[in-house]
Amino acid sequence: MKKLITGNEAAALAAKLARPQVIAAYPITPQTSIGEKLAEYTADGSLKARYIKVESETSAFAACIGGSLSGARVFTATSSQGLALMHELLHWASGARLPIVLVNVNRSMASPWSLGVDHNDTLSQRDTGCLQIYCETAQEVLDTILIAYKLAESVILPIFICMDGFLLSHYSEAVNIPDQDEVDLFLPPRDAQYFMDTNAPATFGGGVSSEALYQFRQRIQADMDNVLTEHDRICDQFYQRFGRRYTAVETIKPENQELVIITNSTMAGTVKAYIKEKGQQKGVGLIKIRFFRPFPKEALKEALKGFKKAIVIDRNLSPGSGGIFSQEIKASLYGSEDQIPIVSVIGGLGGVDVTVDHLDRLVCEVLKQKKAQPGTIWMEA
Amino acid sequence: METMQIKDEMFYPGSFSCPGCGLTMAYRHVTKVLGKNTVVVTTAGCGSVVAGYYPTTTSKLPFFHCSFGTTAATASGLKAGLDMMGKTNTHVLAWAGDGGTFDIGLQSLSGAAERNDDIIYVCYDNEAYMNTGVQRSSATPLGTLTTTTPPPALENRDKKDIIGIMAAHKIPYMATACVSYPMDLQEKIRKAKKTKGFKFIHVLIPCPTGWFFPAKDAVTVGRLAVLSRAFPLFEVIDGKEYRMNVFEEKIPVAQYLTAQGRFRQMSTDLYPRIQTDIDSRWSELMALSNKREESTS
Numbered sequence: 176m177k178k179l180i181t182g183n184e185a186a187a188l189a190a191k192l193a194r195p196q197v198i199a200a201y202p203i204t205p206q207t208s209i210g211e212k213l214a215e216y217t218a219d220g221s222l223k224a225r226y227i228k229v230e231s232e233t234s235a236f237a238a239c240i241g242g243s244l245s246g247a248r249v250f251t252a253t254s255s256q257g258l259a260l261m262h263e264l265l266h267w268a269s270g271a272r273l274p275i276v277l278v279n280v281n282r283s284m285a286s287p288w289s290l291g292v293d294h295n296d297t298l299s300q301r302d303t304g305c306l307q308i309y310c311e312t313a314q315e316v317l318d319t320i321l322i323a324y325k326l327a328e329s330v331i332l333p334i335f336i337c338m339d340g341f342l343l344s345h346y347s348e349a350v351n352i353p354d355q356d357e358v359d360l361f362l363p364p365r366d367a368q369y370f371m372d373t374n375a376p377a378t379f380g381g382g383v384s385s386e387a388l389y390q391f392r393q394r395i396q397a398d399m400d401n402v403l404t405e406h407d408r409i410c411d412q413f414y415q416r417f418g419r420r421y422t423a424v425e426t427i428k429p430e431n432q433e434l435v436i437i438t439n440s441t442m443a444g445t446v447k448a449y450i451k452e453k454g455q456q457k458g459v460g461l462i463k464i465r466f467f468r469p470f471p472k473e474a475l476k477e478a479l480k481g482f483k484k485a486i487v488i489d490r491n492l493s494p495g496s497g498g499i500f501s502q503e504i505k506a507s508l509y510g511s512e513d514q515i516p517i518v519s520v521i522g523g524l525g526g527v528d529v530t531v532d533h534l535d536r537l538v539c540e541v542l543k544q545k546k547a548q549p550g551t552i553w554m555e556a
Numbered sequence: 557m558e559t560m561q562i563k564d565e566m567f568y569p570g571s572f573s574c575p576g577c578g579l580t581m582a583y584r585h586v587t588k589v590l591g592k593n594t595v596v597v598t599t600a601g602c603g604s605v606v607a608g609y610y611p612t613t614t615s616k617l618p619f620f621h622c623s624f625g626t627t628a629a630t631a632s633g634l635k636a637g638l639d640m641m642g643k644t645n646t647h648v649l650a651w652a653g654d655g656g657t658f659d660i661g662l663q664s665l666s667g668a669a670e671r672n673d674d675i676i677y678v679c680y681d682n683e684a685y686m687n688t689g690v691q692r693s694s695a696t697p698l699g700t701l702t703t704t705t706p707p708p709a710l711e712n713r714d715k716k717d718i719i720g721i722m723a724a725h726k727i728p729y730m731a732t733a734c735v736s737y738p739m740d741l742q743e744k745i746r747k748a749k750k751t752k753g754f755k756f757i758h759v760l761i762p763c764p765t766g767w768f769f770p771a772k773d774a775v776t777v778g779r780l781a782v783l784s785r786a787f788p789l790f791e792v793i794d795g796k797e798y799r800m801n802v803f804e805e806k807i808p809v810a811q812y813l814t815a816q817g818r819f820r821q822m823s824t825d826l827y828p829r830i831q832t833d834i835d836s837r838w839s840e841l842m843a844l845s846n847k848r849e850e851s852t853s
């Protein structure tokens with residue numbers, strides 16, 4: 176069934192289709208309508224879940240941890256300050272190996288406060304051991320949440336599905352909504368291997384020696400290394416059942432590969448429009464990075480093949496350093512043979528508009544340069 | 557004399573607690589009453605250290621160490637999950653210290669109590685942050701020496717009225733208890749076990765290491781706290797119906813204070829004020845429970 180819905184509605188519908196048994200969430204713009212929709216679904220009985228109306232995001236995530244420990248499937252959603260408030264708990268969850276699914280509607284961090292989008296909220300959770308996927312469309316949000324449950328429960332780690340506040344959360348698009356029966360076949364109930372079981376009592380999360388901690392960390396890294404392979408496998412199953420294919424990195428290669436723009440989320444949509452209108456003739460392509468954790472290094476290297484130059488557009492800022500995707504990309508390519516000049520660009524912070532014309536002026540400028548401009552370029556705002 | 561058989565232990569011997577620790581005694585009694593069909597959430601503090609060190613554990617029950625201050629919310633989520641998994645009869649015990657309850661955990665505690673989530677929350681109160689080396693908490697009584705209230709700046713505030721705060725949440729069952737009265741503690745846990753909704757049990761646990769008294773005296777010091785009425789024992793039903801444990805014996809608070817090193821720096825000039833406060837609190841509680849002074853338990 177096709178319906179005109181917003182990104183937030185797609186997220187709530189996907190959550191409903193995934194049949195979580197415990198939901199705990201706290202309102203914050205622009206995430207609010209996800210929590211409201213799920214409250215509606217649980218109130219009218221169309222979703223059989225316990226919705227814990229907590230008093231803060233710290234408690235929301237703590238309740239998800241508790242819920243997940245019982246072996247149940249859990250869901251939460253938040254934005255910016257809310258995610259920051261969860262920070263300590265994110266470490267607890269990944270360390271305790273709990274497959275919690277969290278939708279984050281990206282919004283800039285205060286102060287000063289703004290409702291506009293940028294990705295500093297999720298990117299500052301980079302090292303928490305949570306997987307991170309960034310979405311461009313409402314369809315992608317819906318599909319990715321279903322994939323995310325399967326993936327998180329397979330690799331036993333928490334996962335974020337990120338979407339741009341307002342630009343995606345509040346605009347409507349036509350979205351294909353899968354049948355519940357089909358989703359049930361794709362995503363059966365959680366079959367937890369480790370949980371709090373009175374028939375097989377065990378202690379979780381207590382004190383360990385330095386050596387044991389070291390081993391637990393190695394194990395997380397090893398499992399992270401397996402995530403992208405597992406993601407591909409699950410995406411194959413998803414494609415066979417629903418006909419839509421997702422990859423860690425999405426690429427558009429023009430015939431004449433002069434330059435590639437690397438970015439994520441809705442910014443990738445703008446780049447697609449630009450390529451169609453003007454970029455194609457100039458040999459401009461796109462690499463849309465969906466996965467941020469784990470970072471898809473190999474897929475990125477493959478996608479870059481043949482391009483002469485790259486522009487990374489970061490909708491985030493690590494003050495004192497620059498764009499975070501740009502750092503990750505440069506670090507991934509370090510030491511590889513066919514390195515190309517990479518121009519680092521910051522744009523769209525706080526929801527500032529980035530248009531096709533902005534992109535064209537940027538591309539023309541970069542194509543003119545003989546050498547890649549060092550440092551960070553700020554896009555016109 | 558009443559005797560008690562120690563069987564069906566839910567707590568293995570050999571924990572990391574200090575000798576004479578009231579906390580381990582309390583945990584034993586509580587989990588013994590709750591029995592096998594119980595899961596435990598605890599937070600940072602002596603409780604999490606006493607629970608053991610990987611790959612060993614002192615708990616025979618499924619046990620989770622949660623972040624400091626989220627004990628109640630974690631327990632709420634766990635209970636919701638267990639219910640949804642069809643395990644509606646499993647008890648969820650939230651176990652936290654005074655710091656994890658009066659201070660950093662107060663918000664999530666209030667949230668869970670206000671929602672009346674069906675969990676048993678036990679605050680083991682040793683009246684300071686013991687695990688981090690005896691710093692004051694808002695449960696630390698007036699005149700106490702801790703590492704953050706060194707002389708001459710001894711604790712200058714009264715203990716926070718956690719009972720008043722929790723009673724205002726109108727939860728179905730709450731009680732104070734002391735590990736020196738194990739039968740009473742067990743009875744209160746038994747009632748909590750039978751009650752649906754949020755249960756709050758506030759247990760005083762004498763701590764030889766932080767209160768500076770000999771390890772062998774833990775039970776005695778707890779008795780002095782109760783008999784001096786510095787720590788009255790009572791229950792509150794639905795936030796309004798008070799039921800007092802009244803003991804015939806009453807001792808001056810000075811006897812309790814002088815039994816511990818933590819009050820030794822305090823000027824004895826403060827004793828009359830402390831005694832007056834205790835007496836008026838006692839009258840208040842007696843009035844709330846419609847009892848007269850001469851009645852006994």
Ligand SMILES: Cc1ncc(C[n+]2csc(CCOP(=O)(O)OP(=O)(O)O)c2C)c(N)n1
Nearest residue numbers: 600601602624653654655656684685686687
């Ligand atoms: C967020 C956070 N802040 C601080 C700490 C350090 N910390 C661990 S235990 C503790 C005090 C615990 O006091 P209490 O709850 O009274 O338990 P006790 O140690 O007395 O048993 C503190 C401050 C922590 N673990 N987590």
Ligand code: SF4
Nearest residue numbers: 574577602686763765
């Ligand atoms: S410091 Fe006190 S409460 Fe903590 S283990 Fe030692 S005696 Fe027990």
Ligand SMILES: [Mg+2]
Nearest residue numbers: 653654684686
């Ligand atoms: Mg304490």
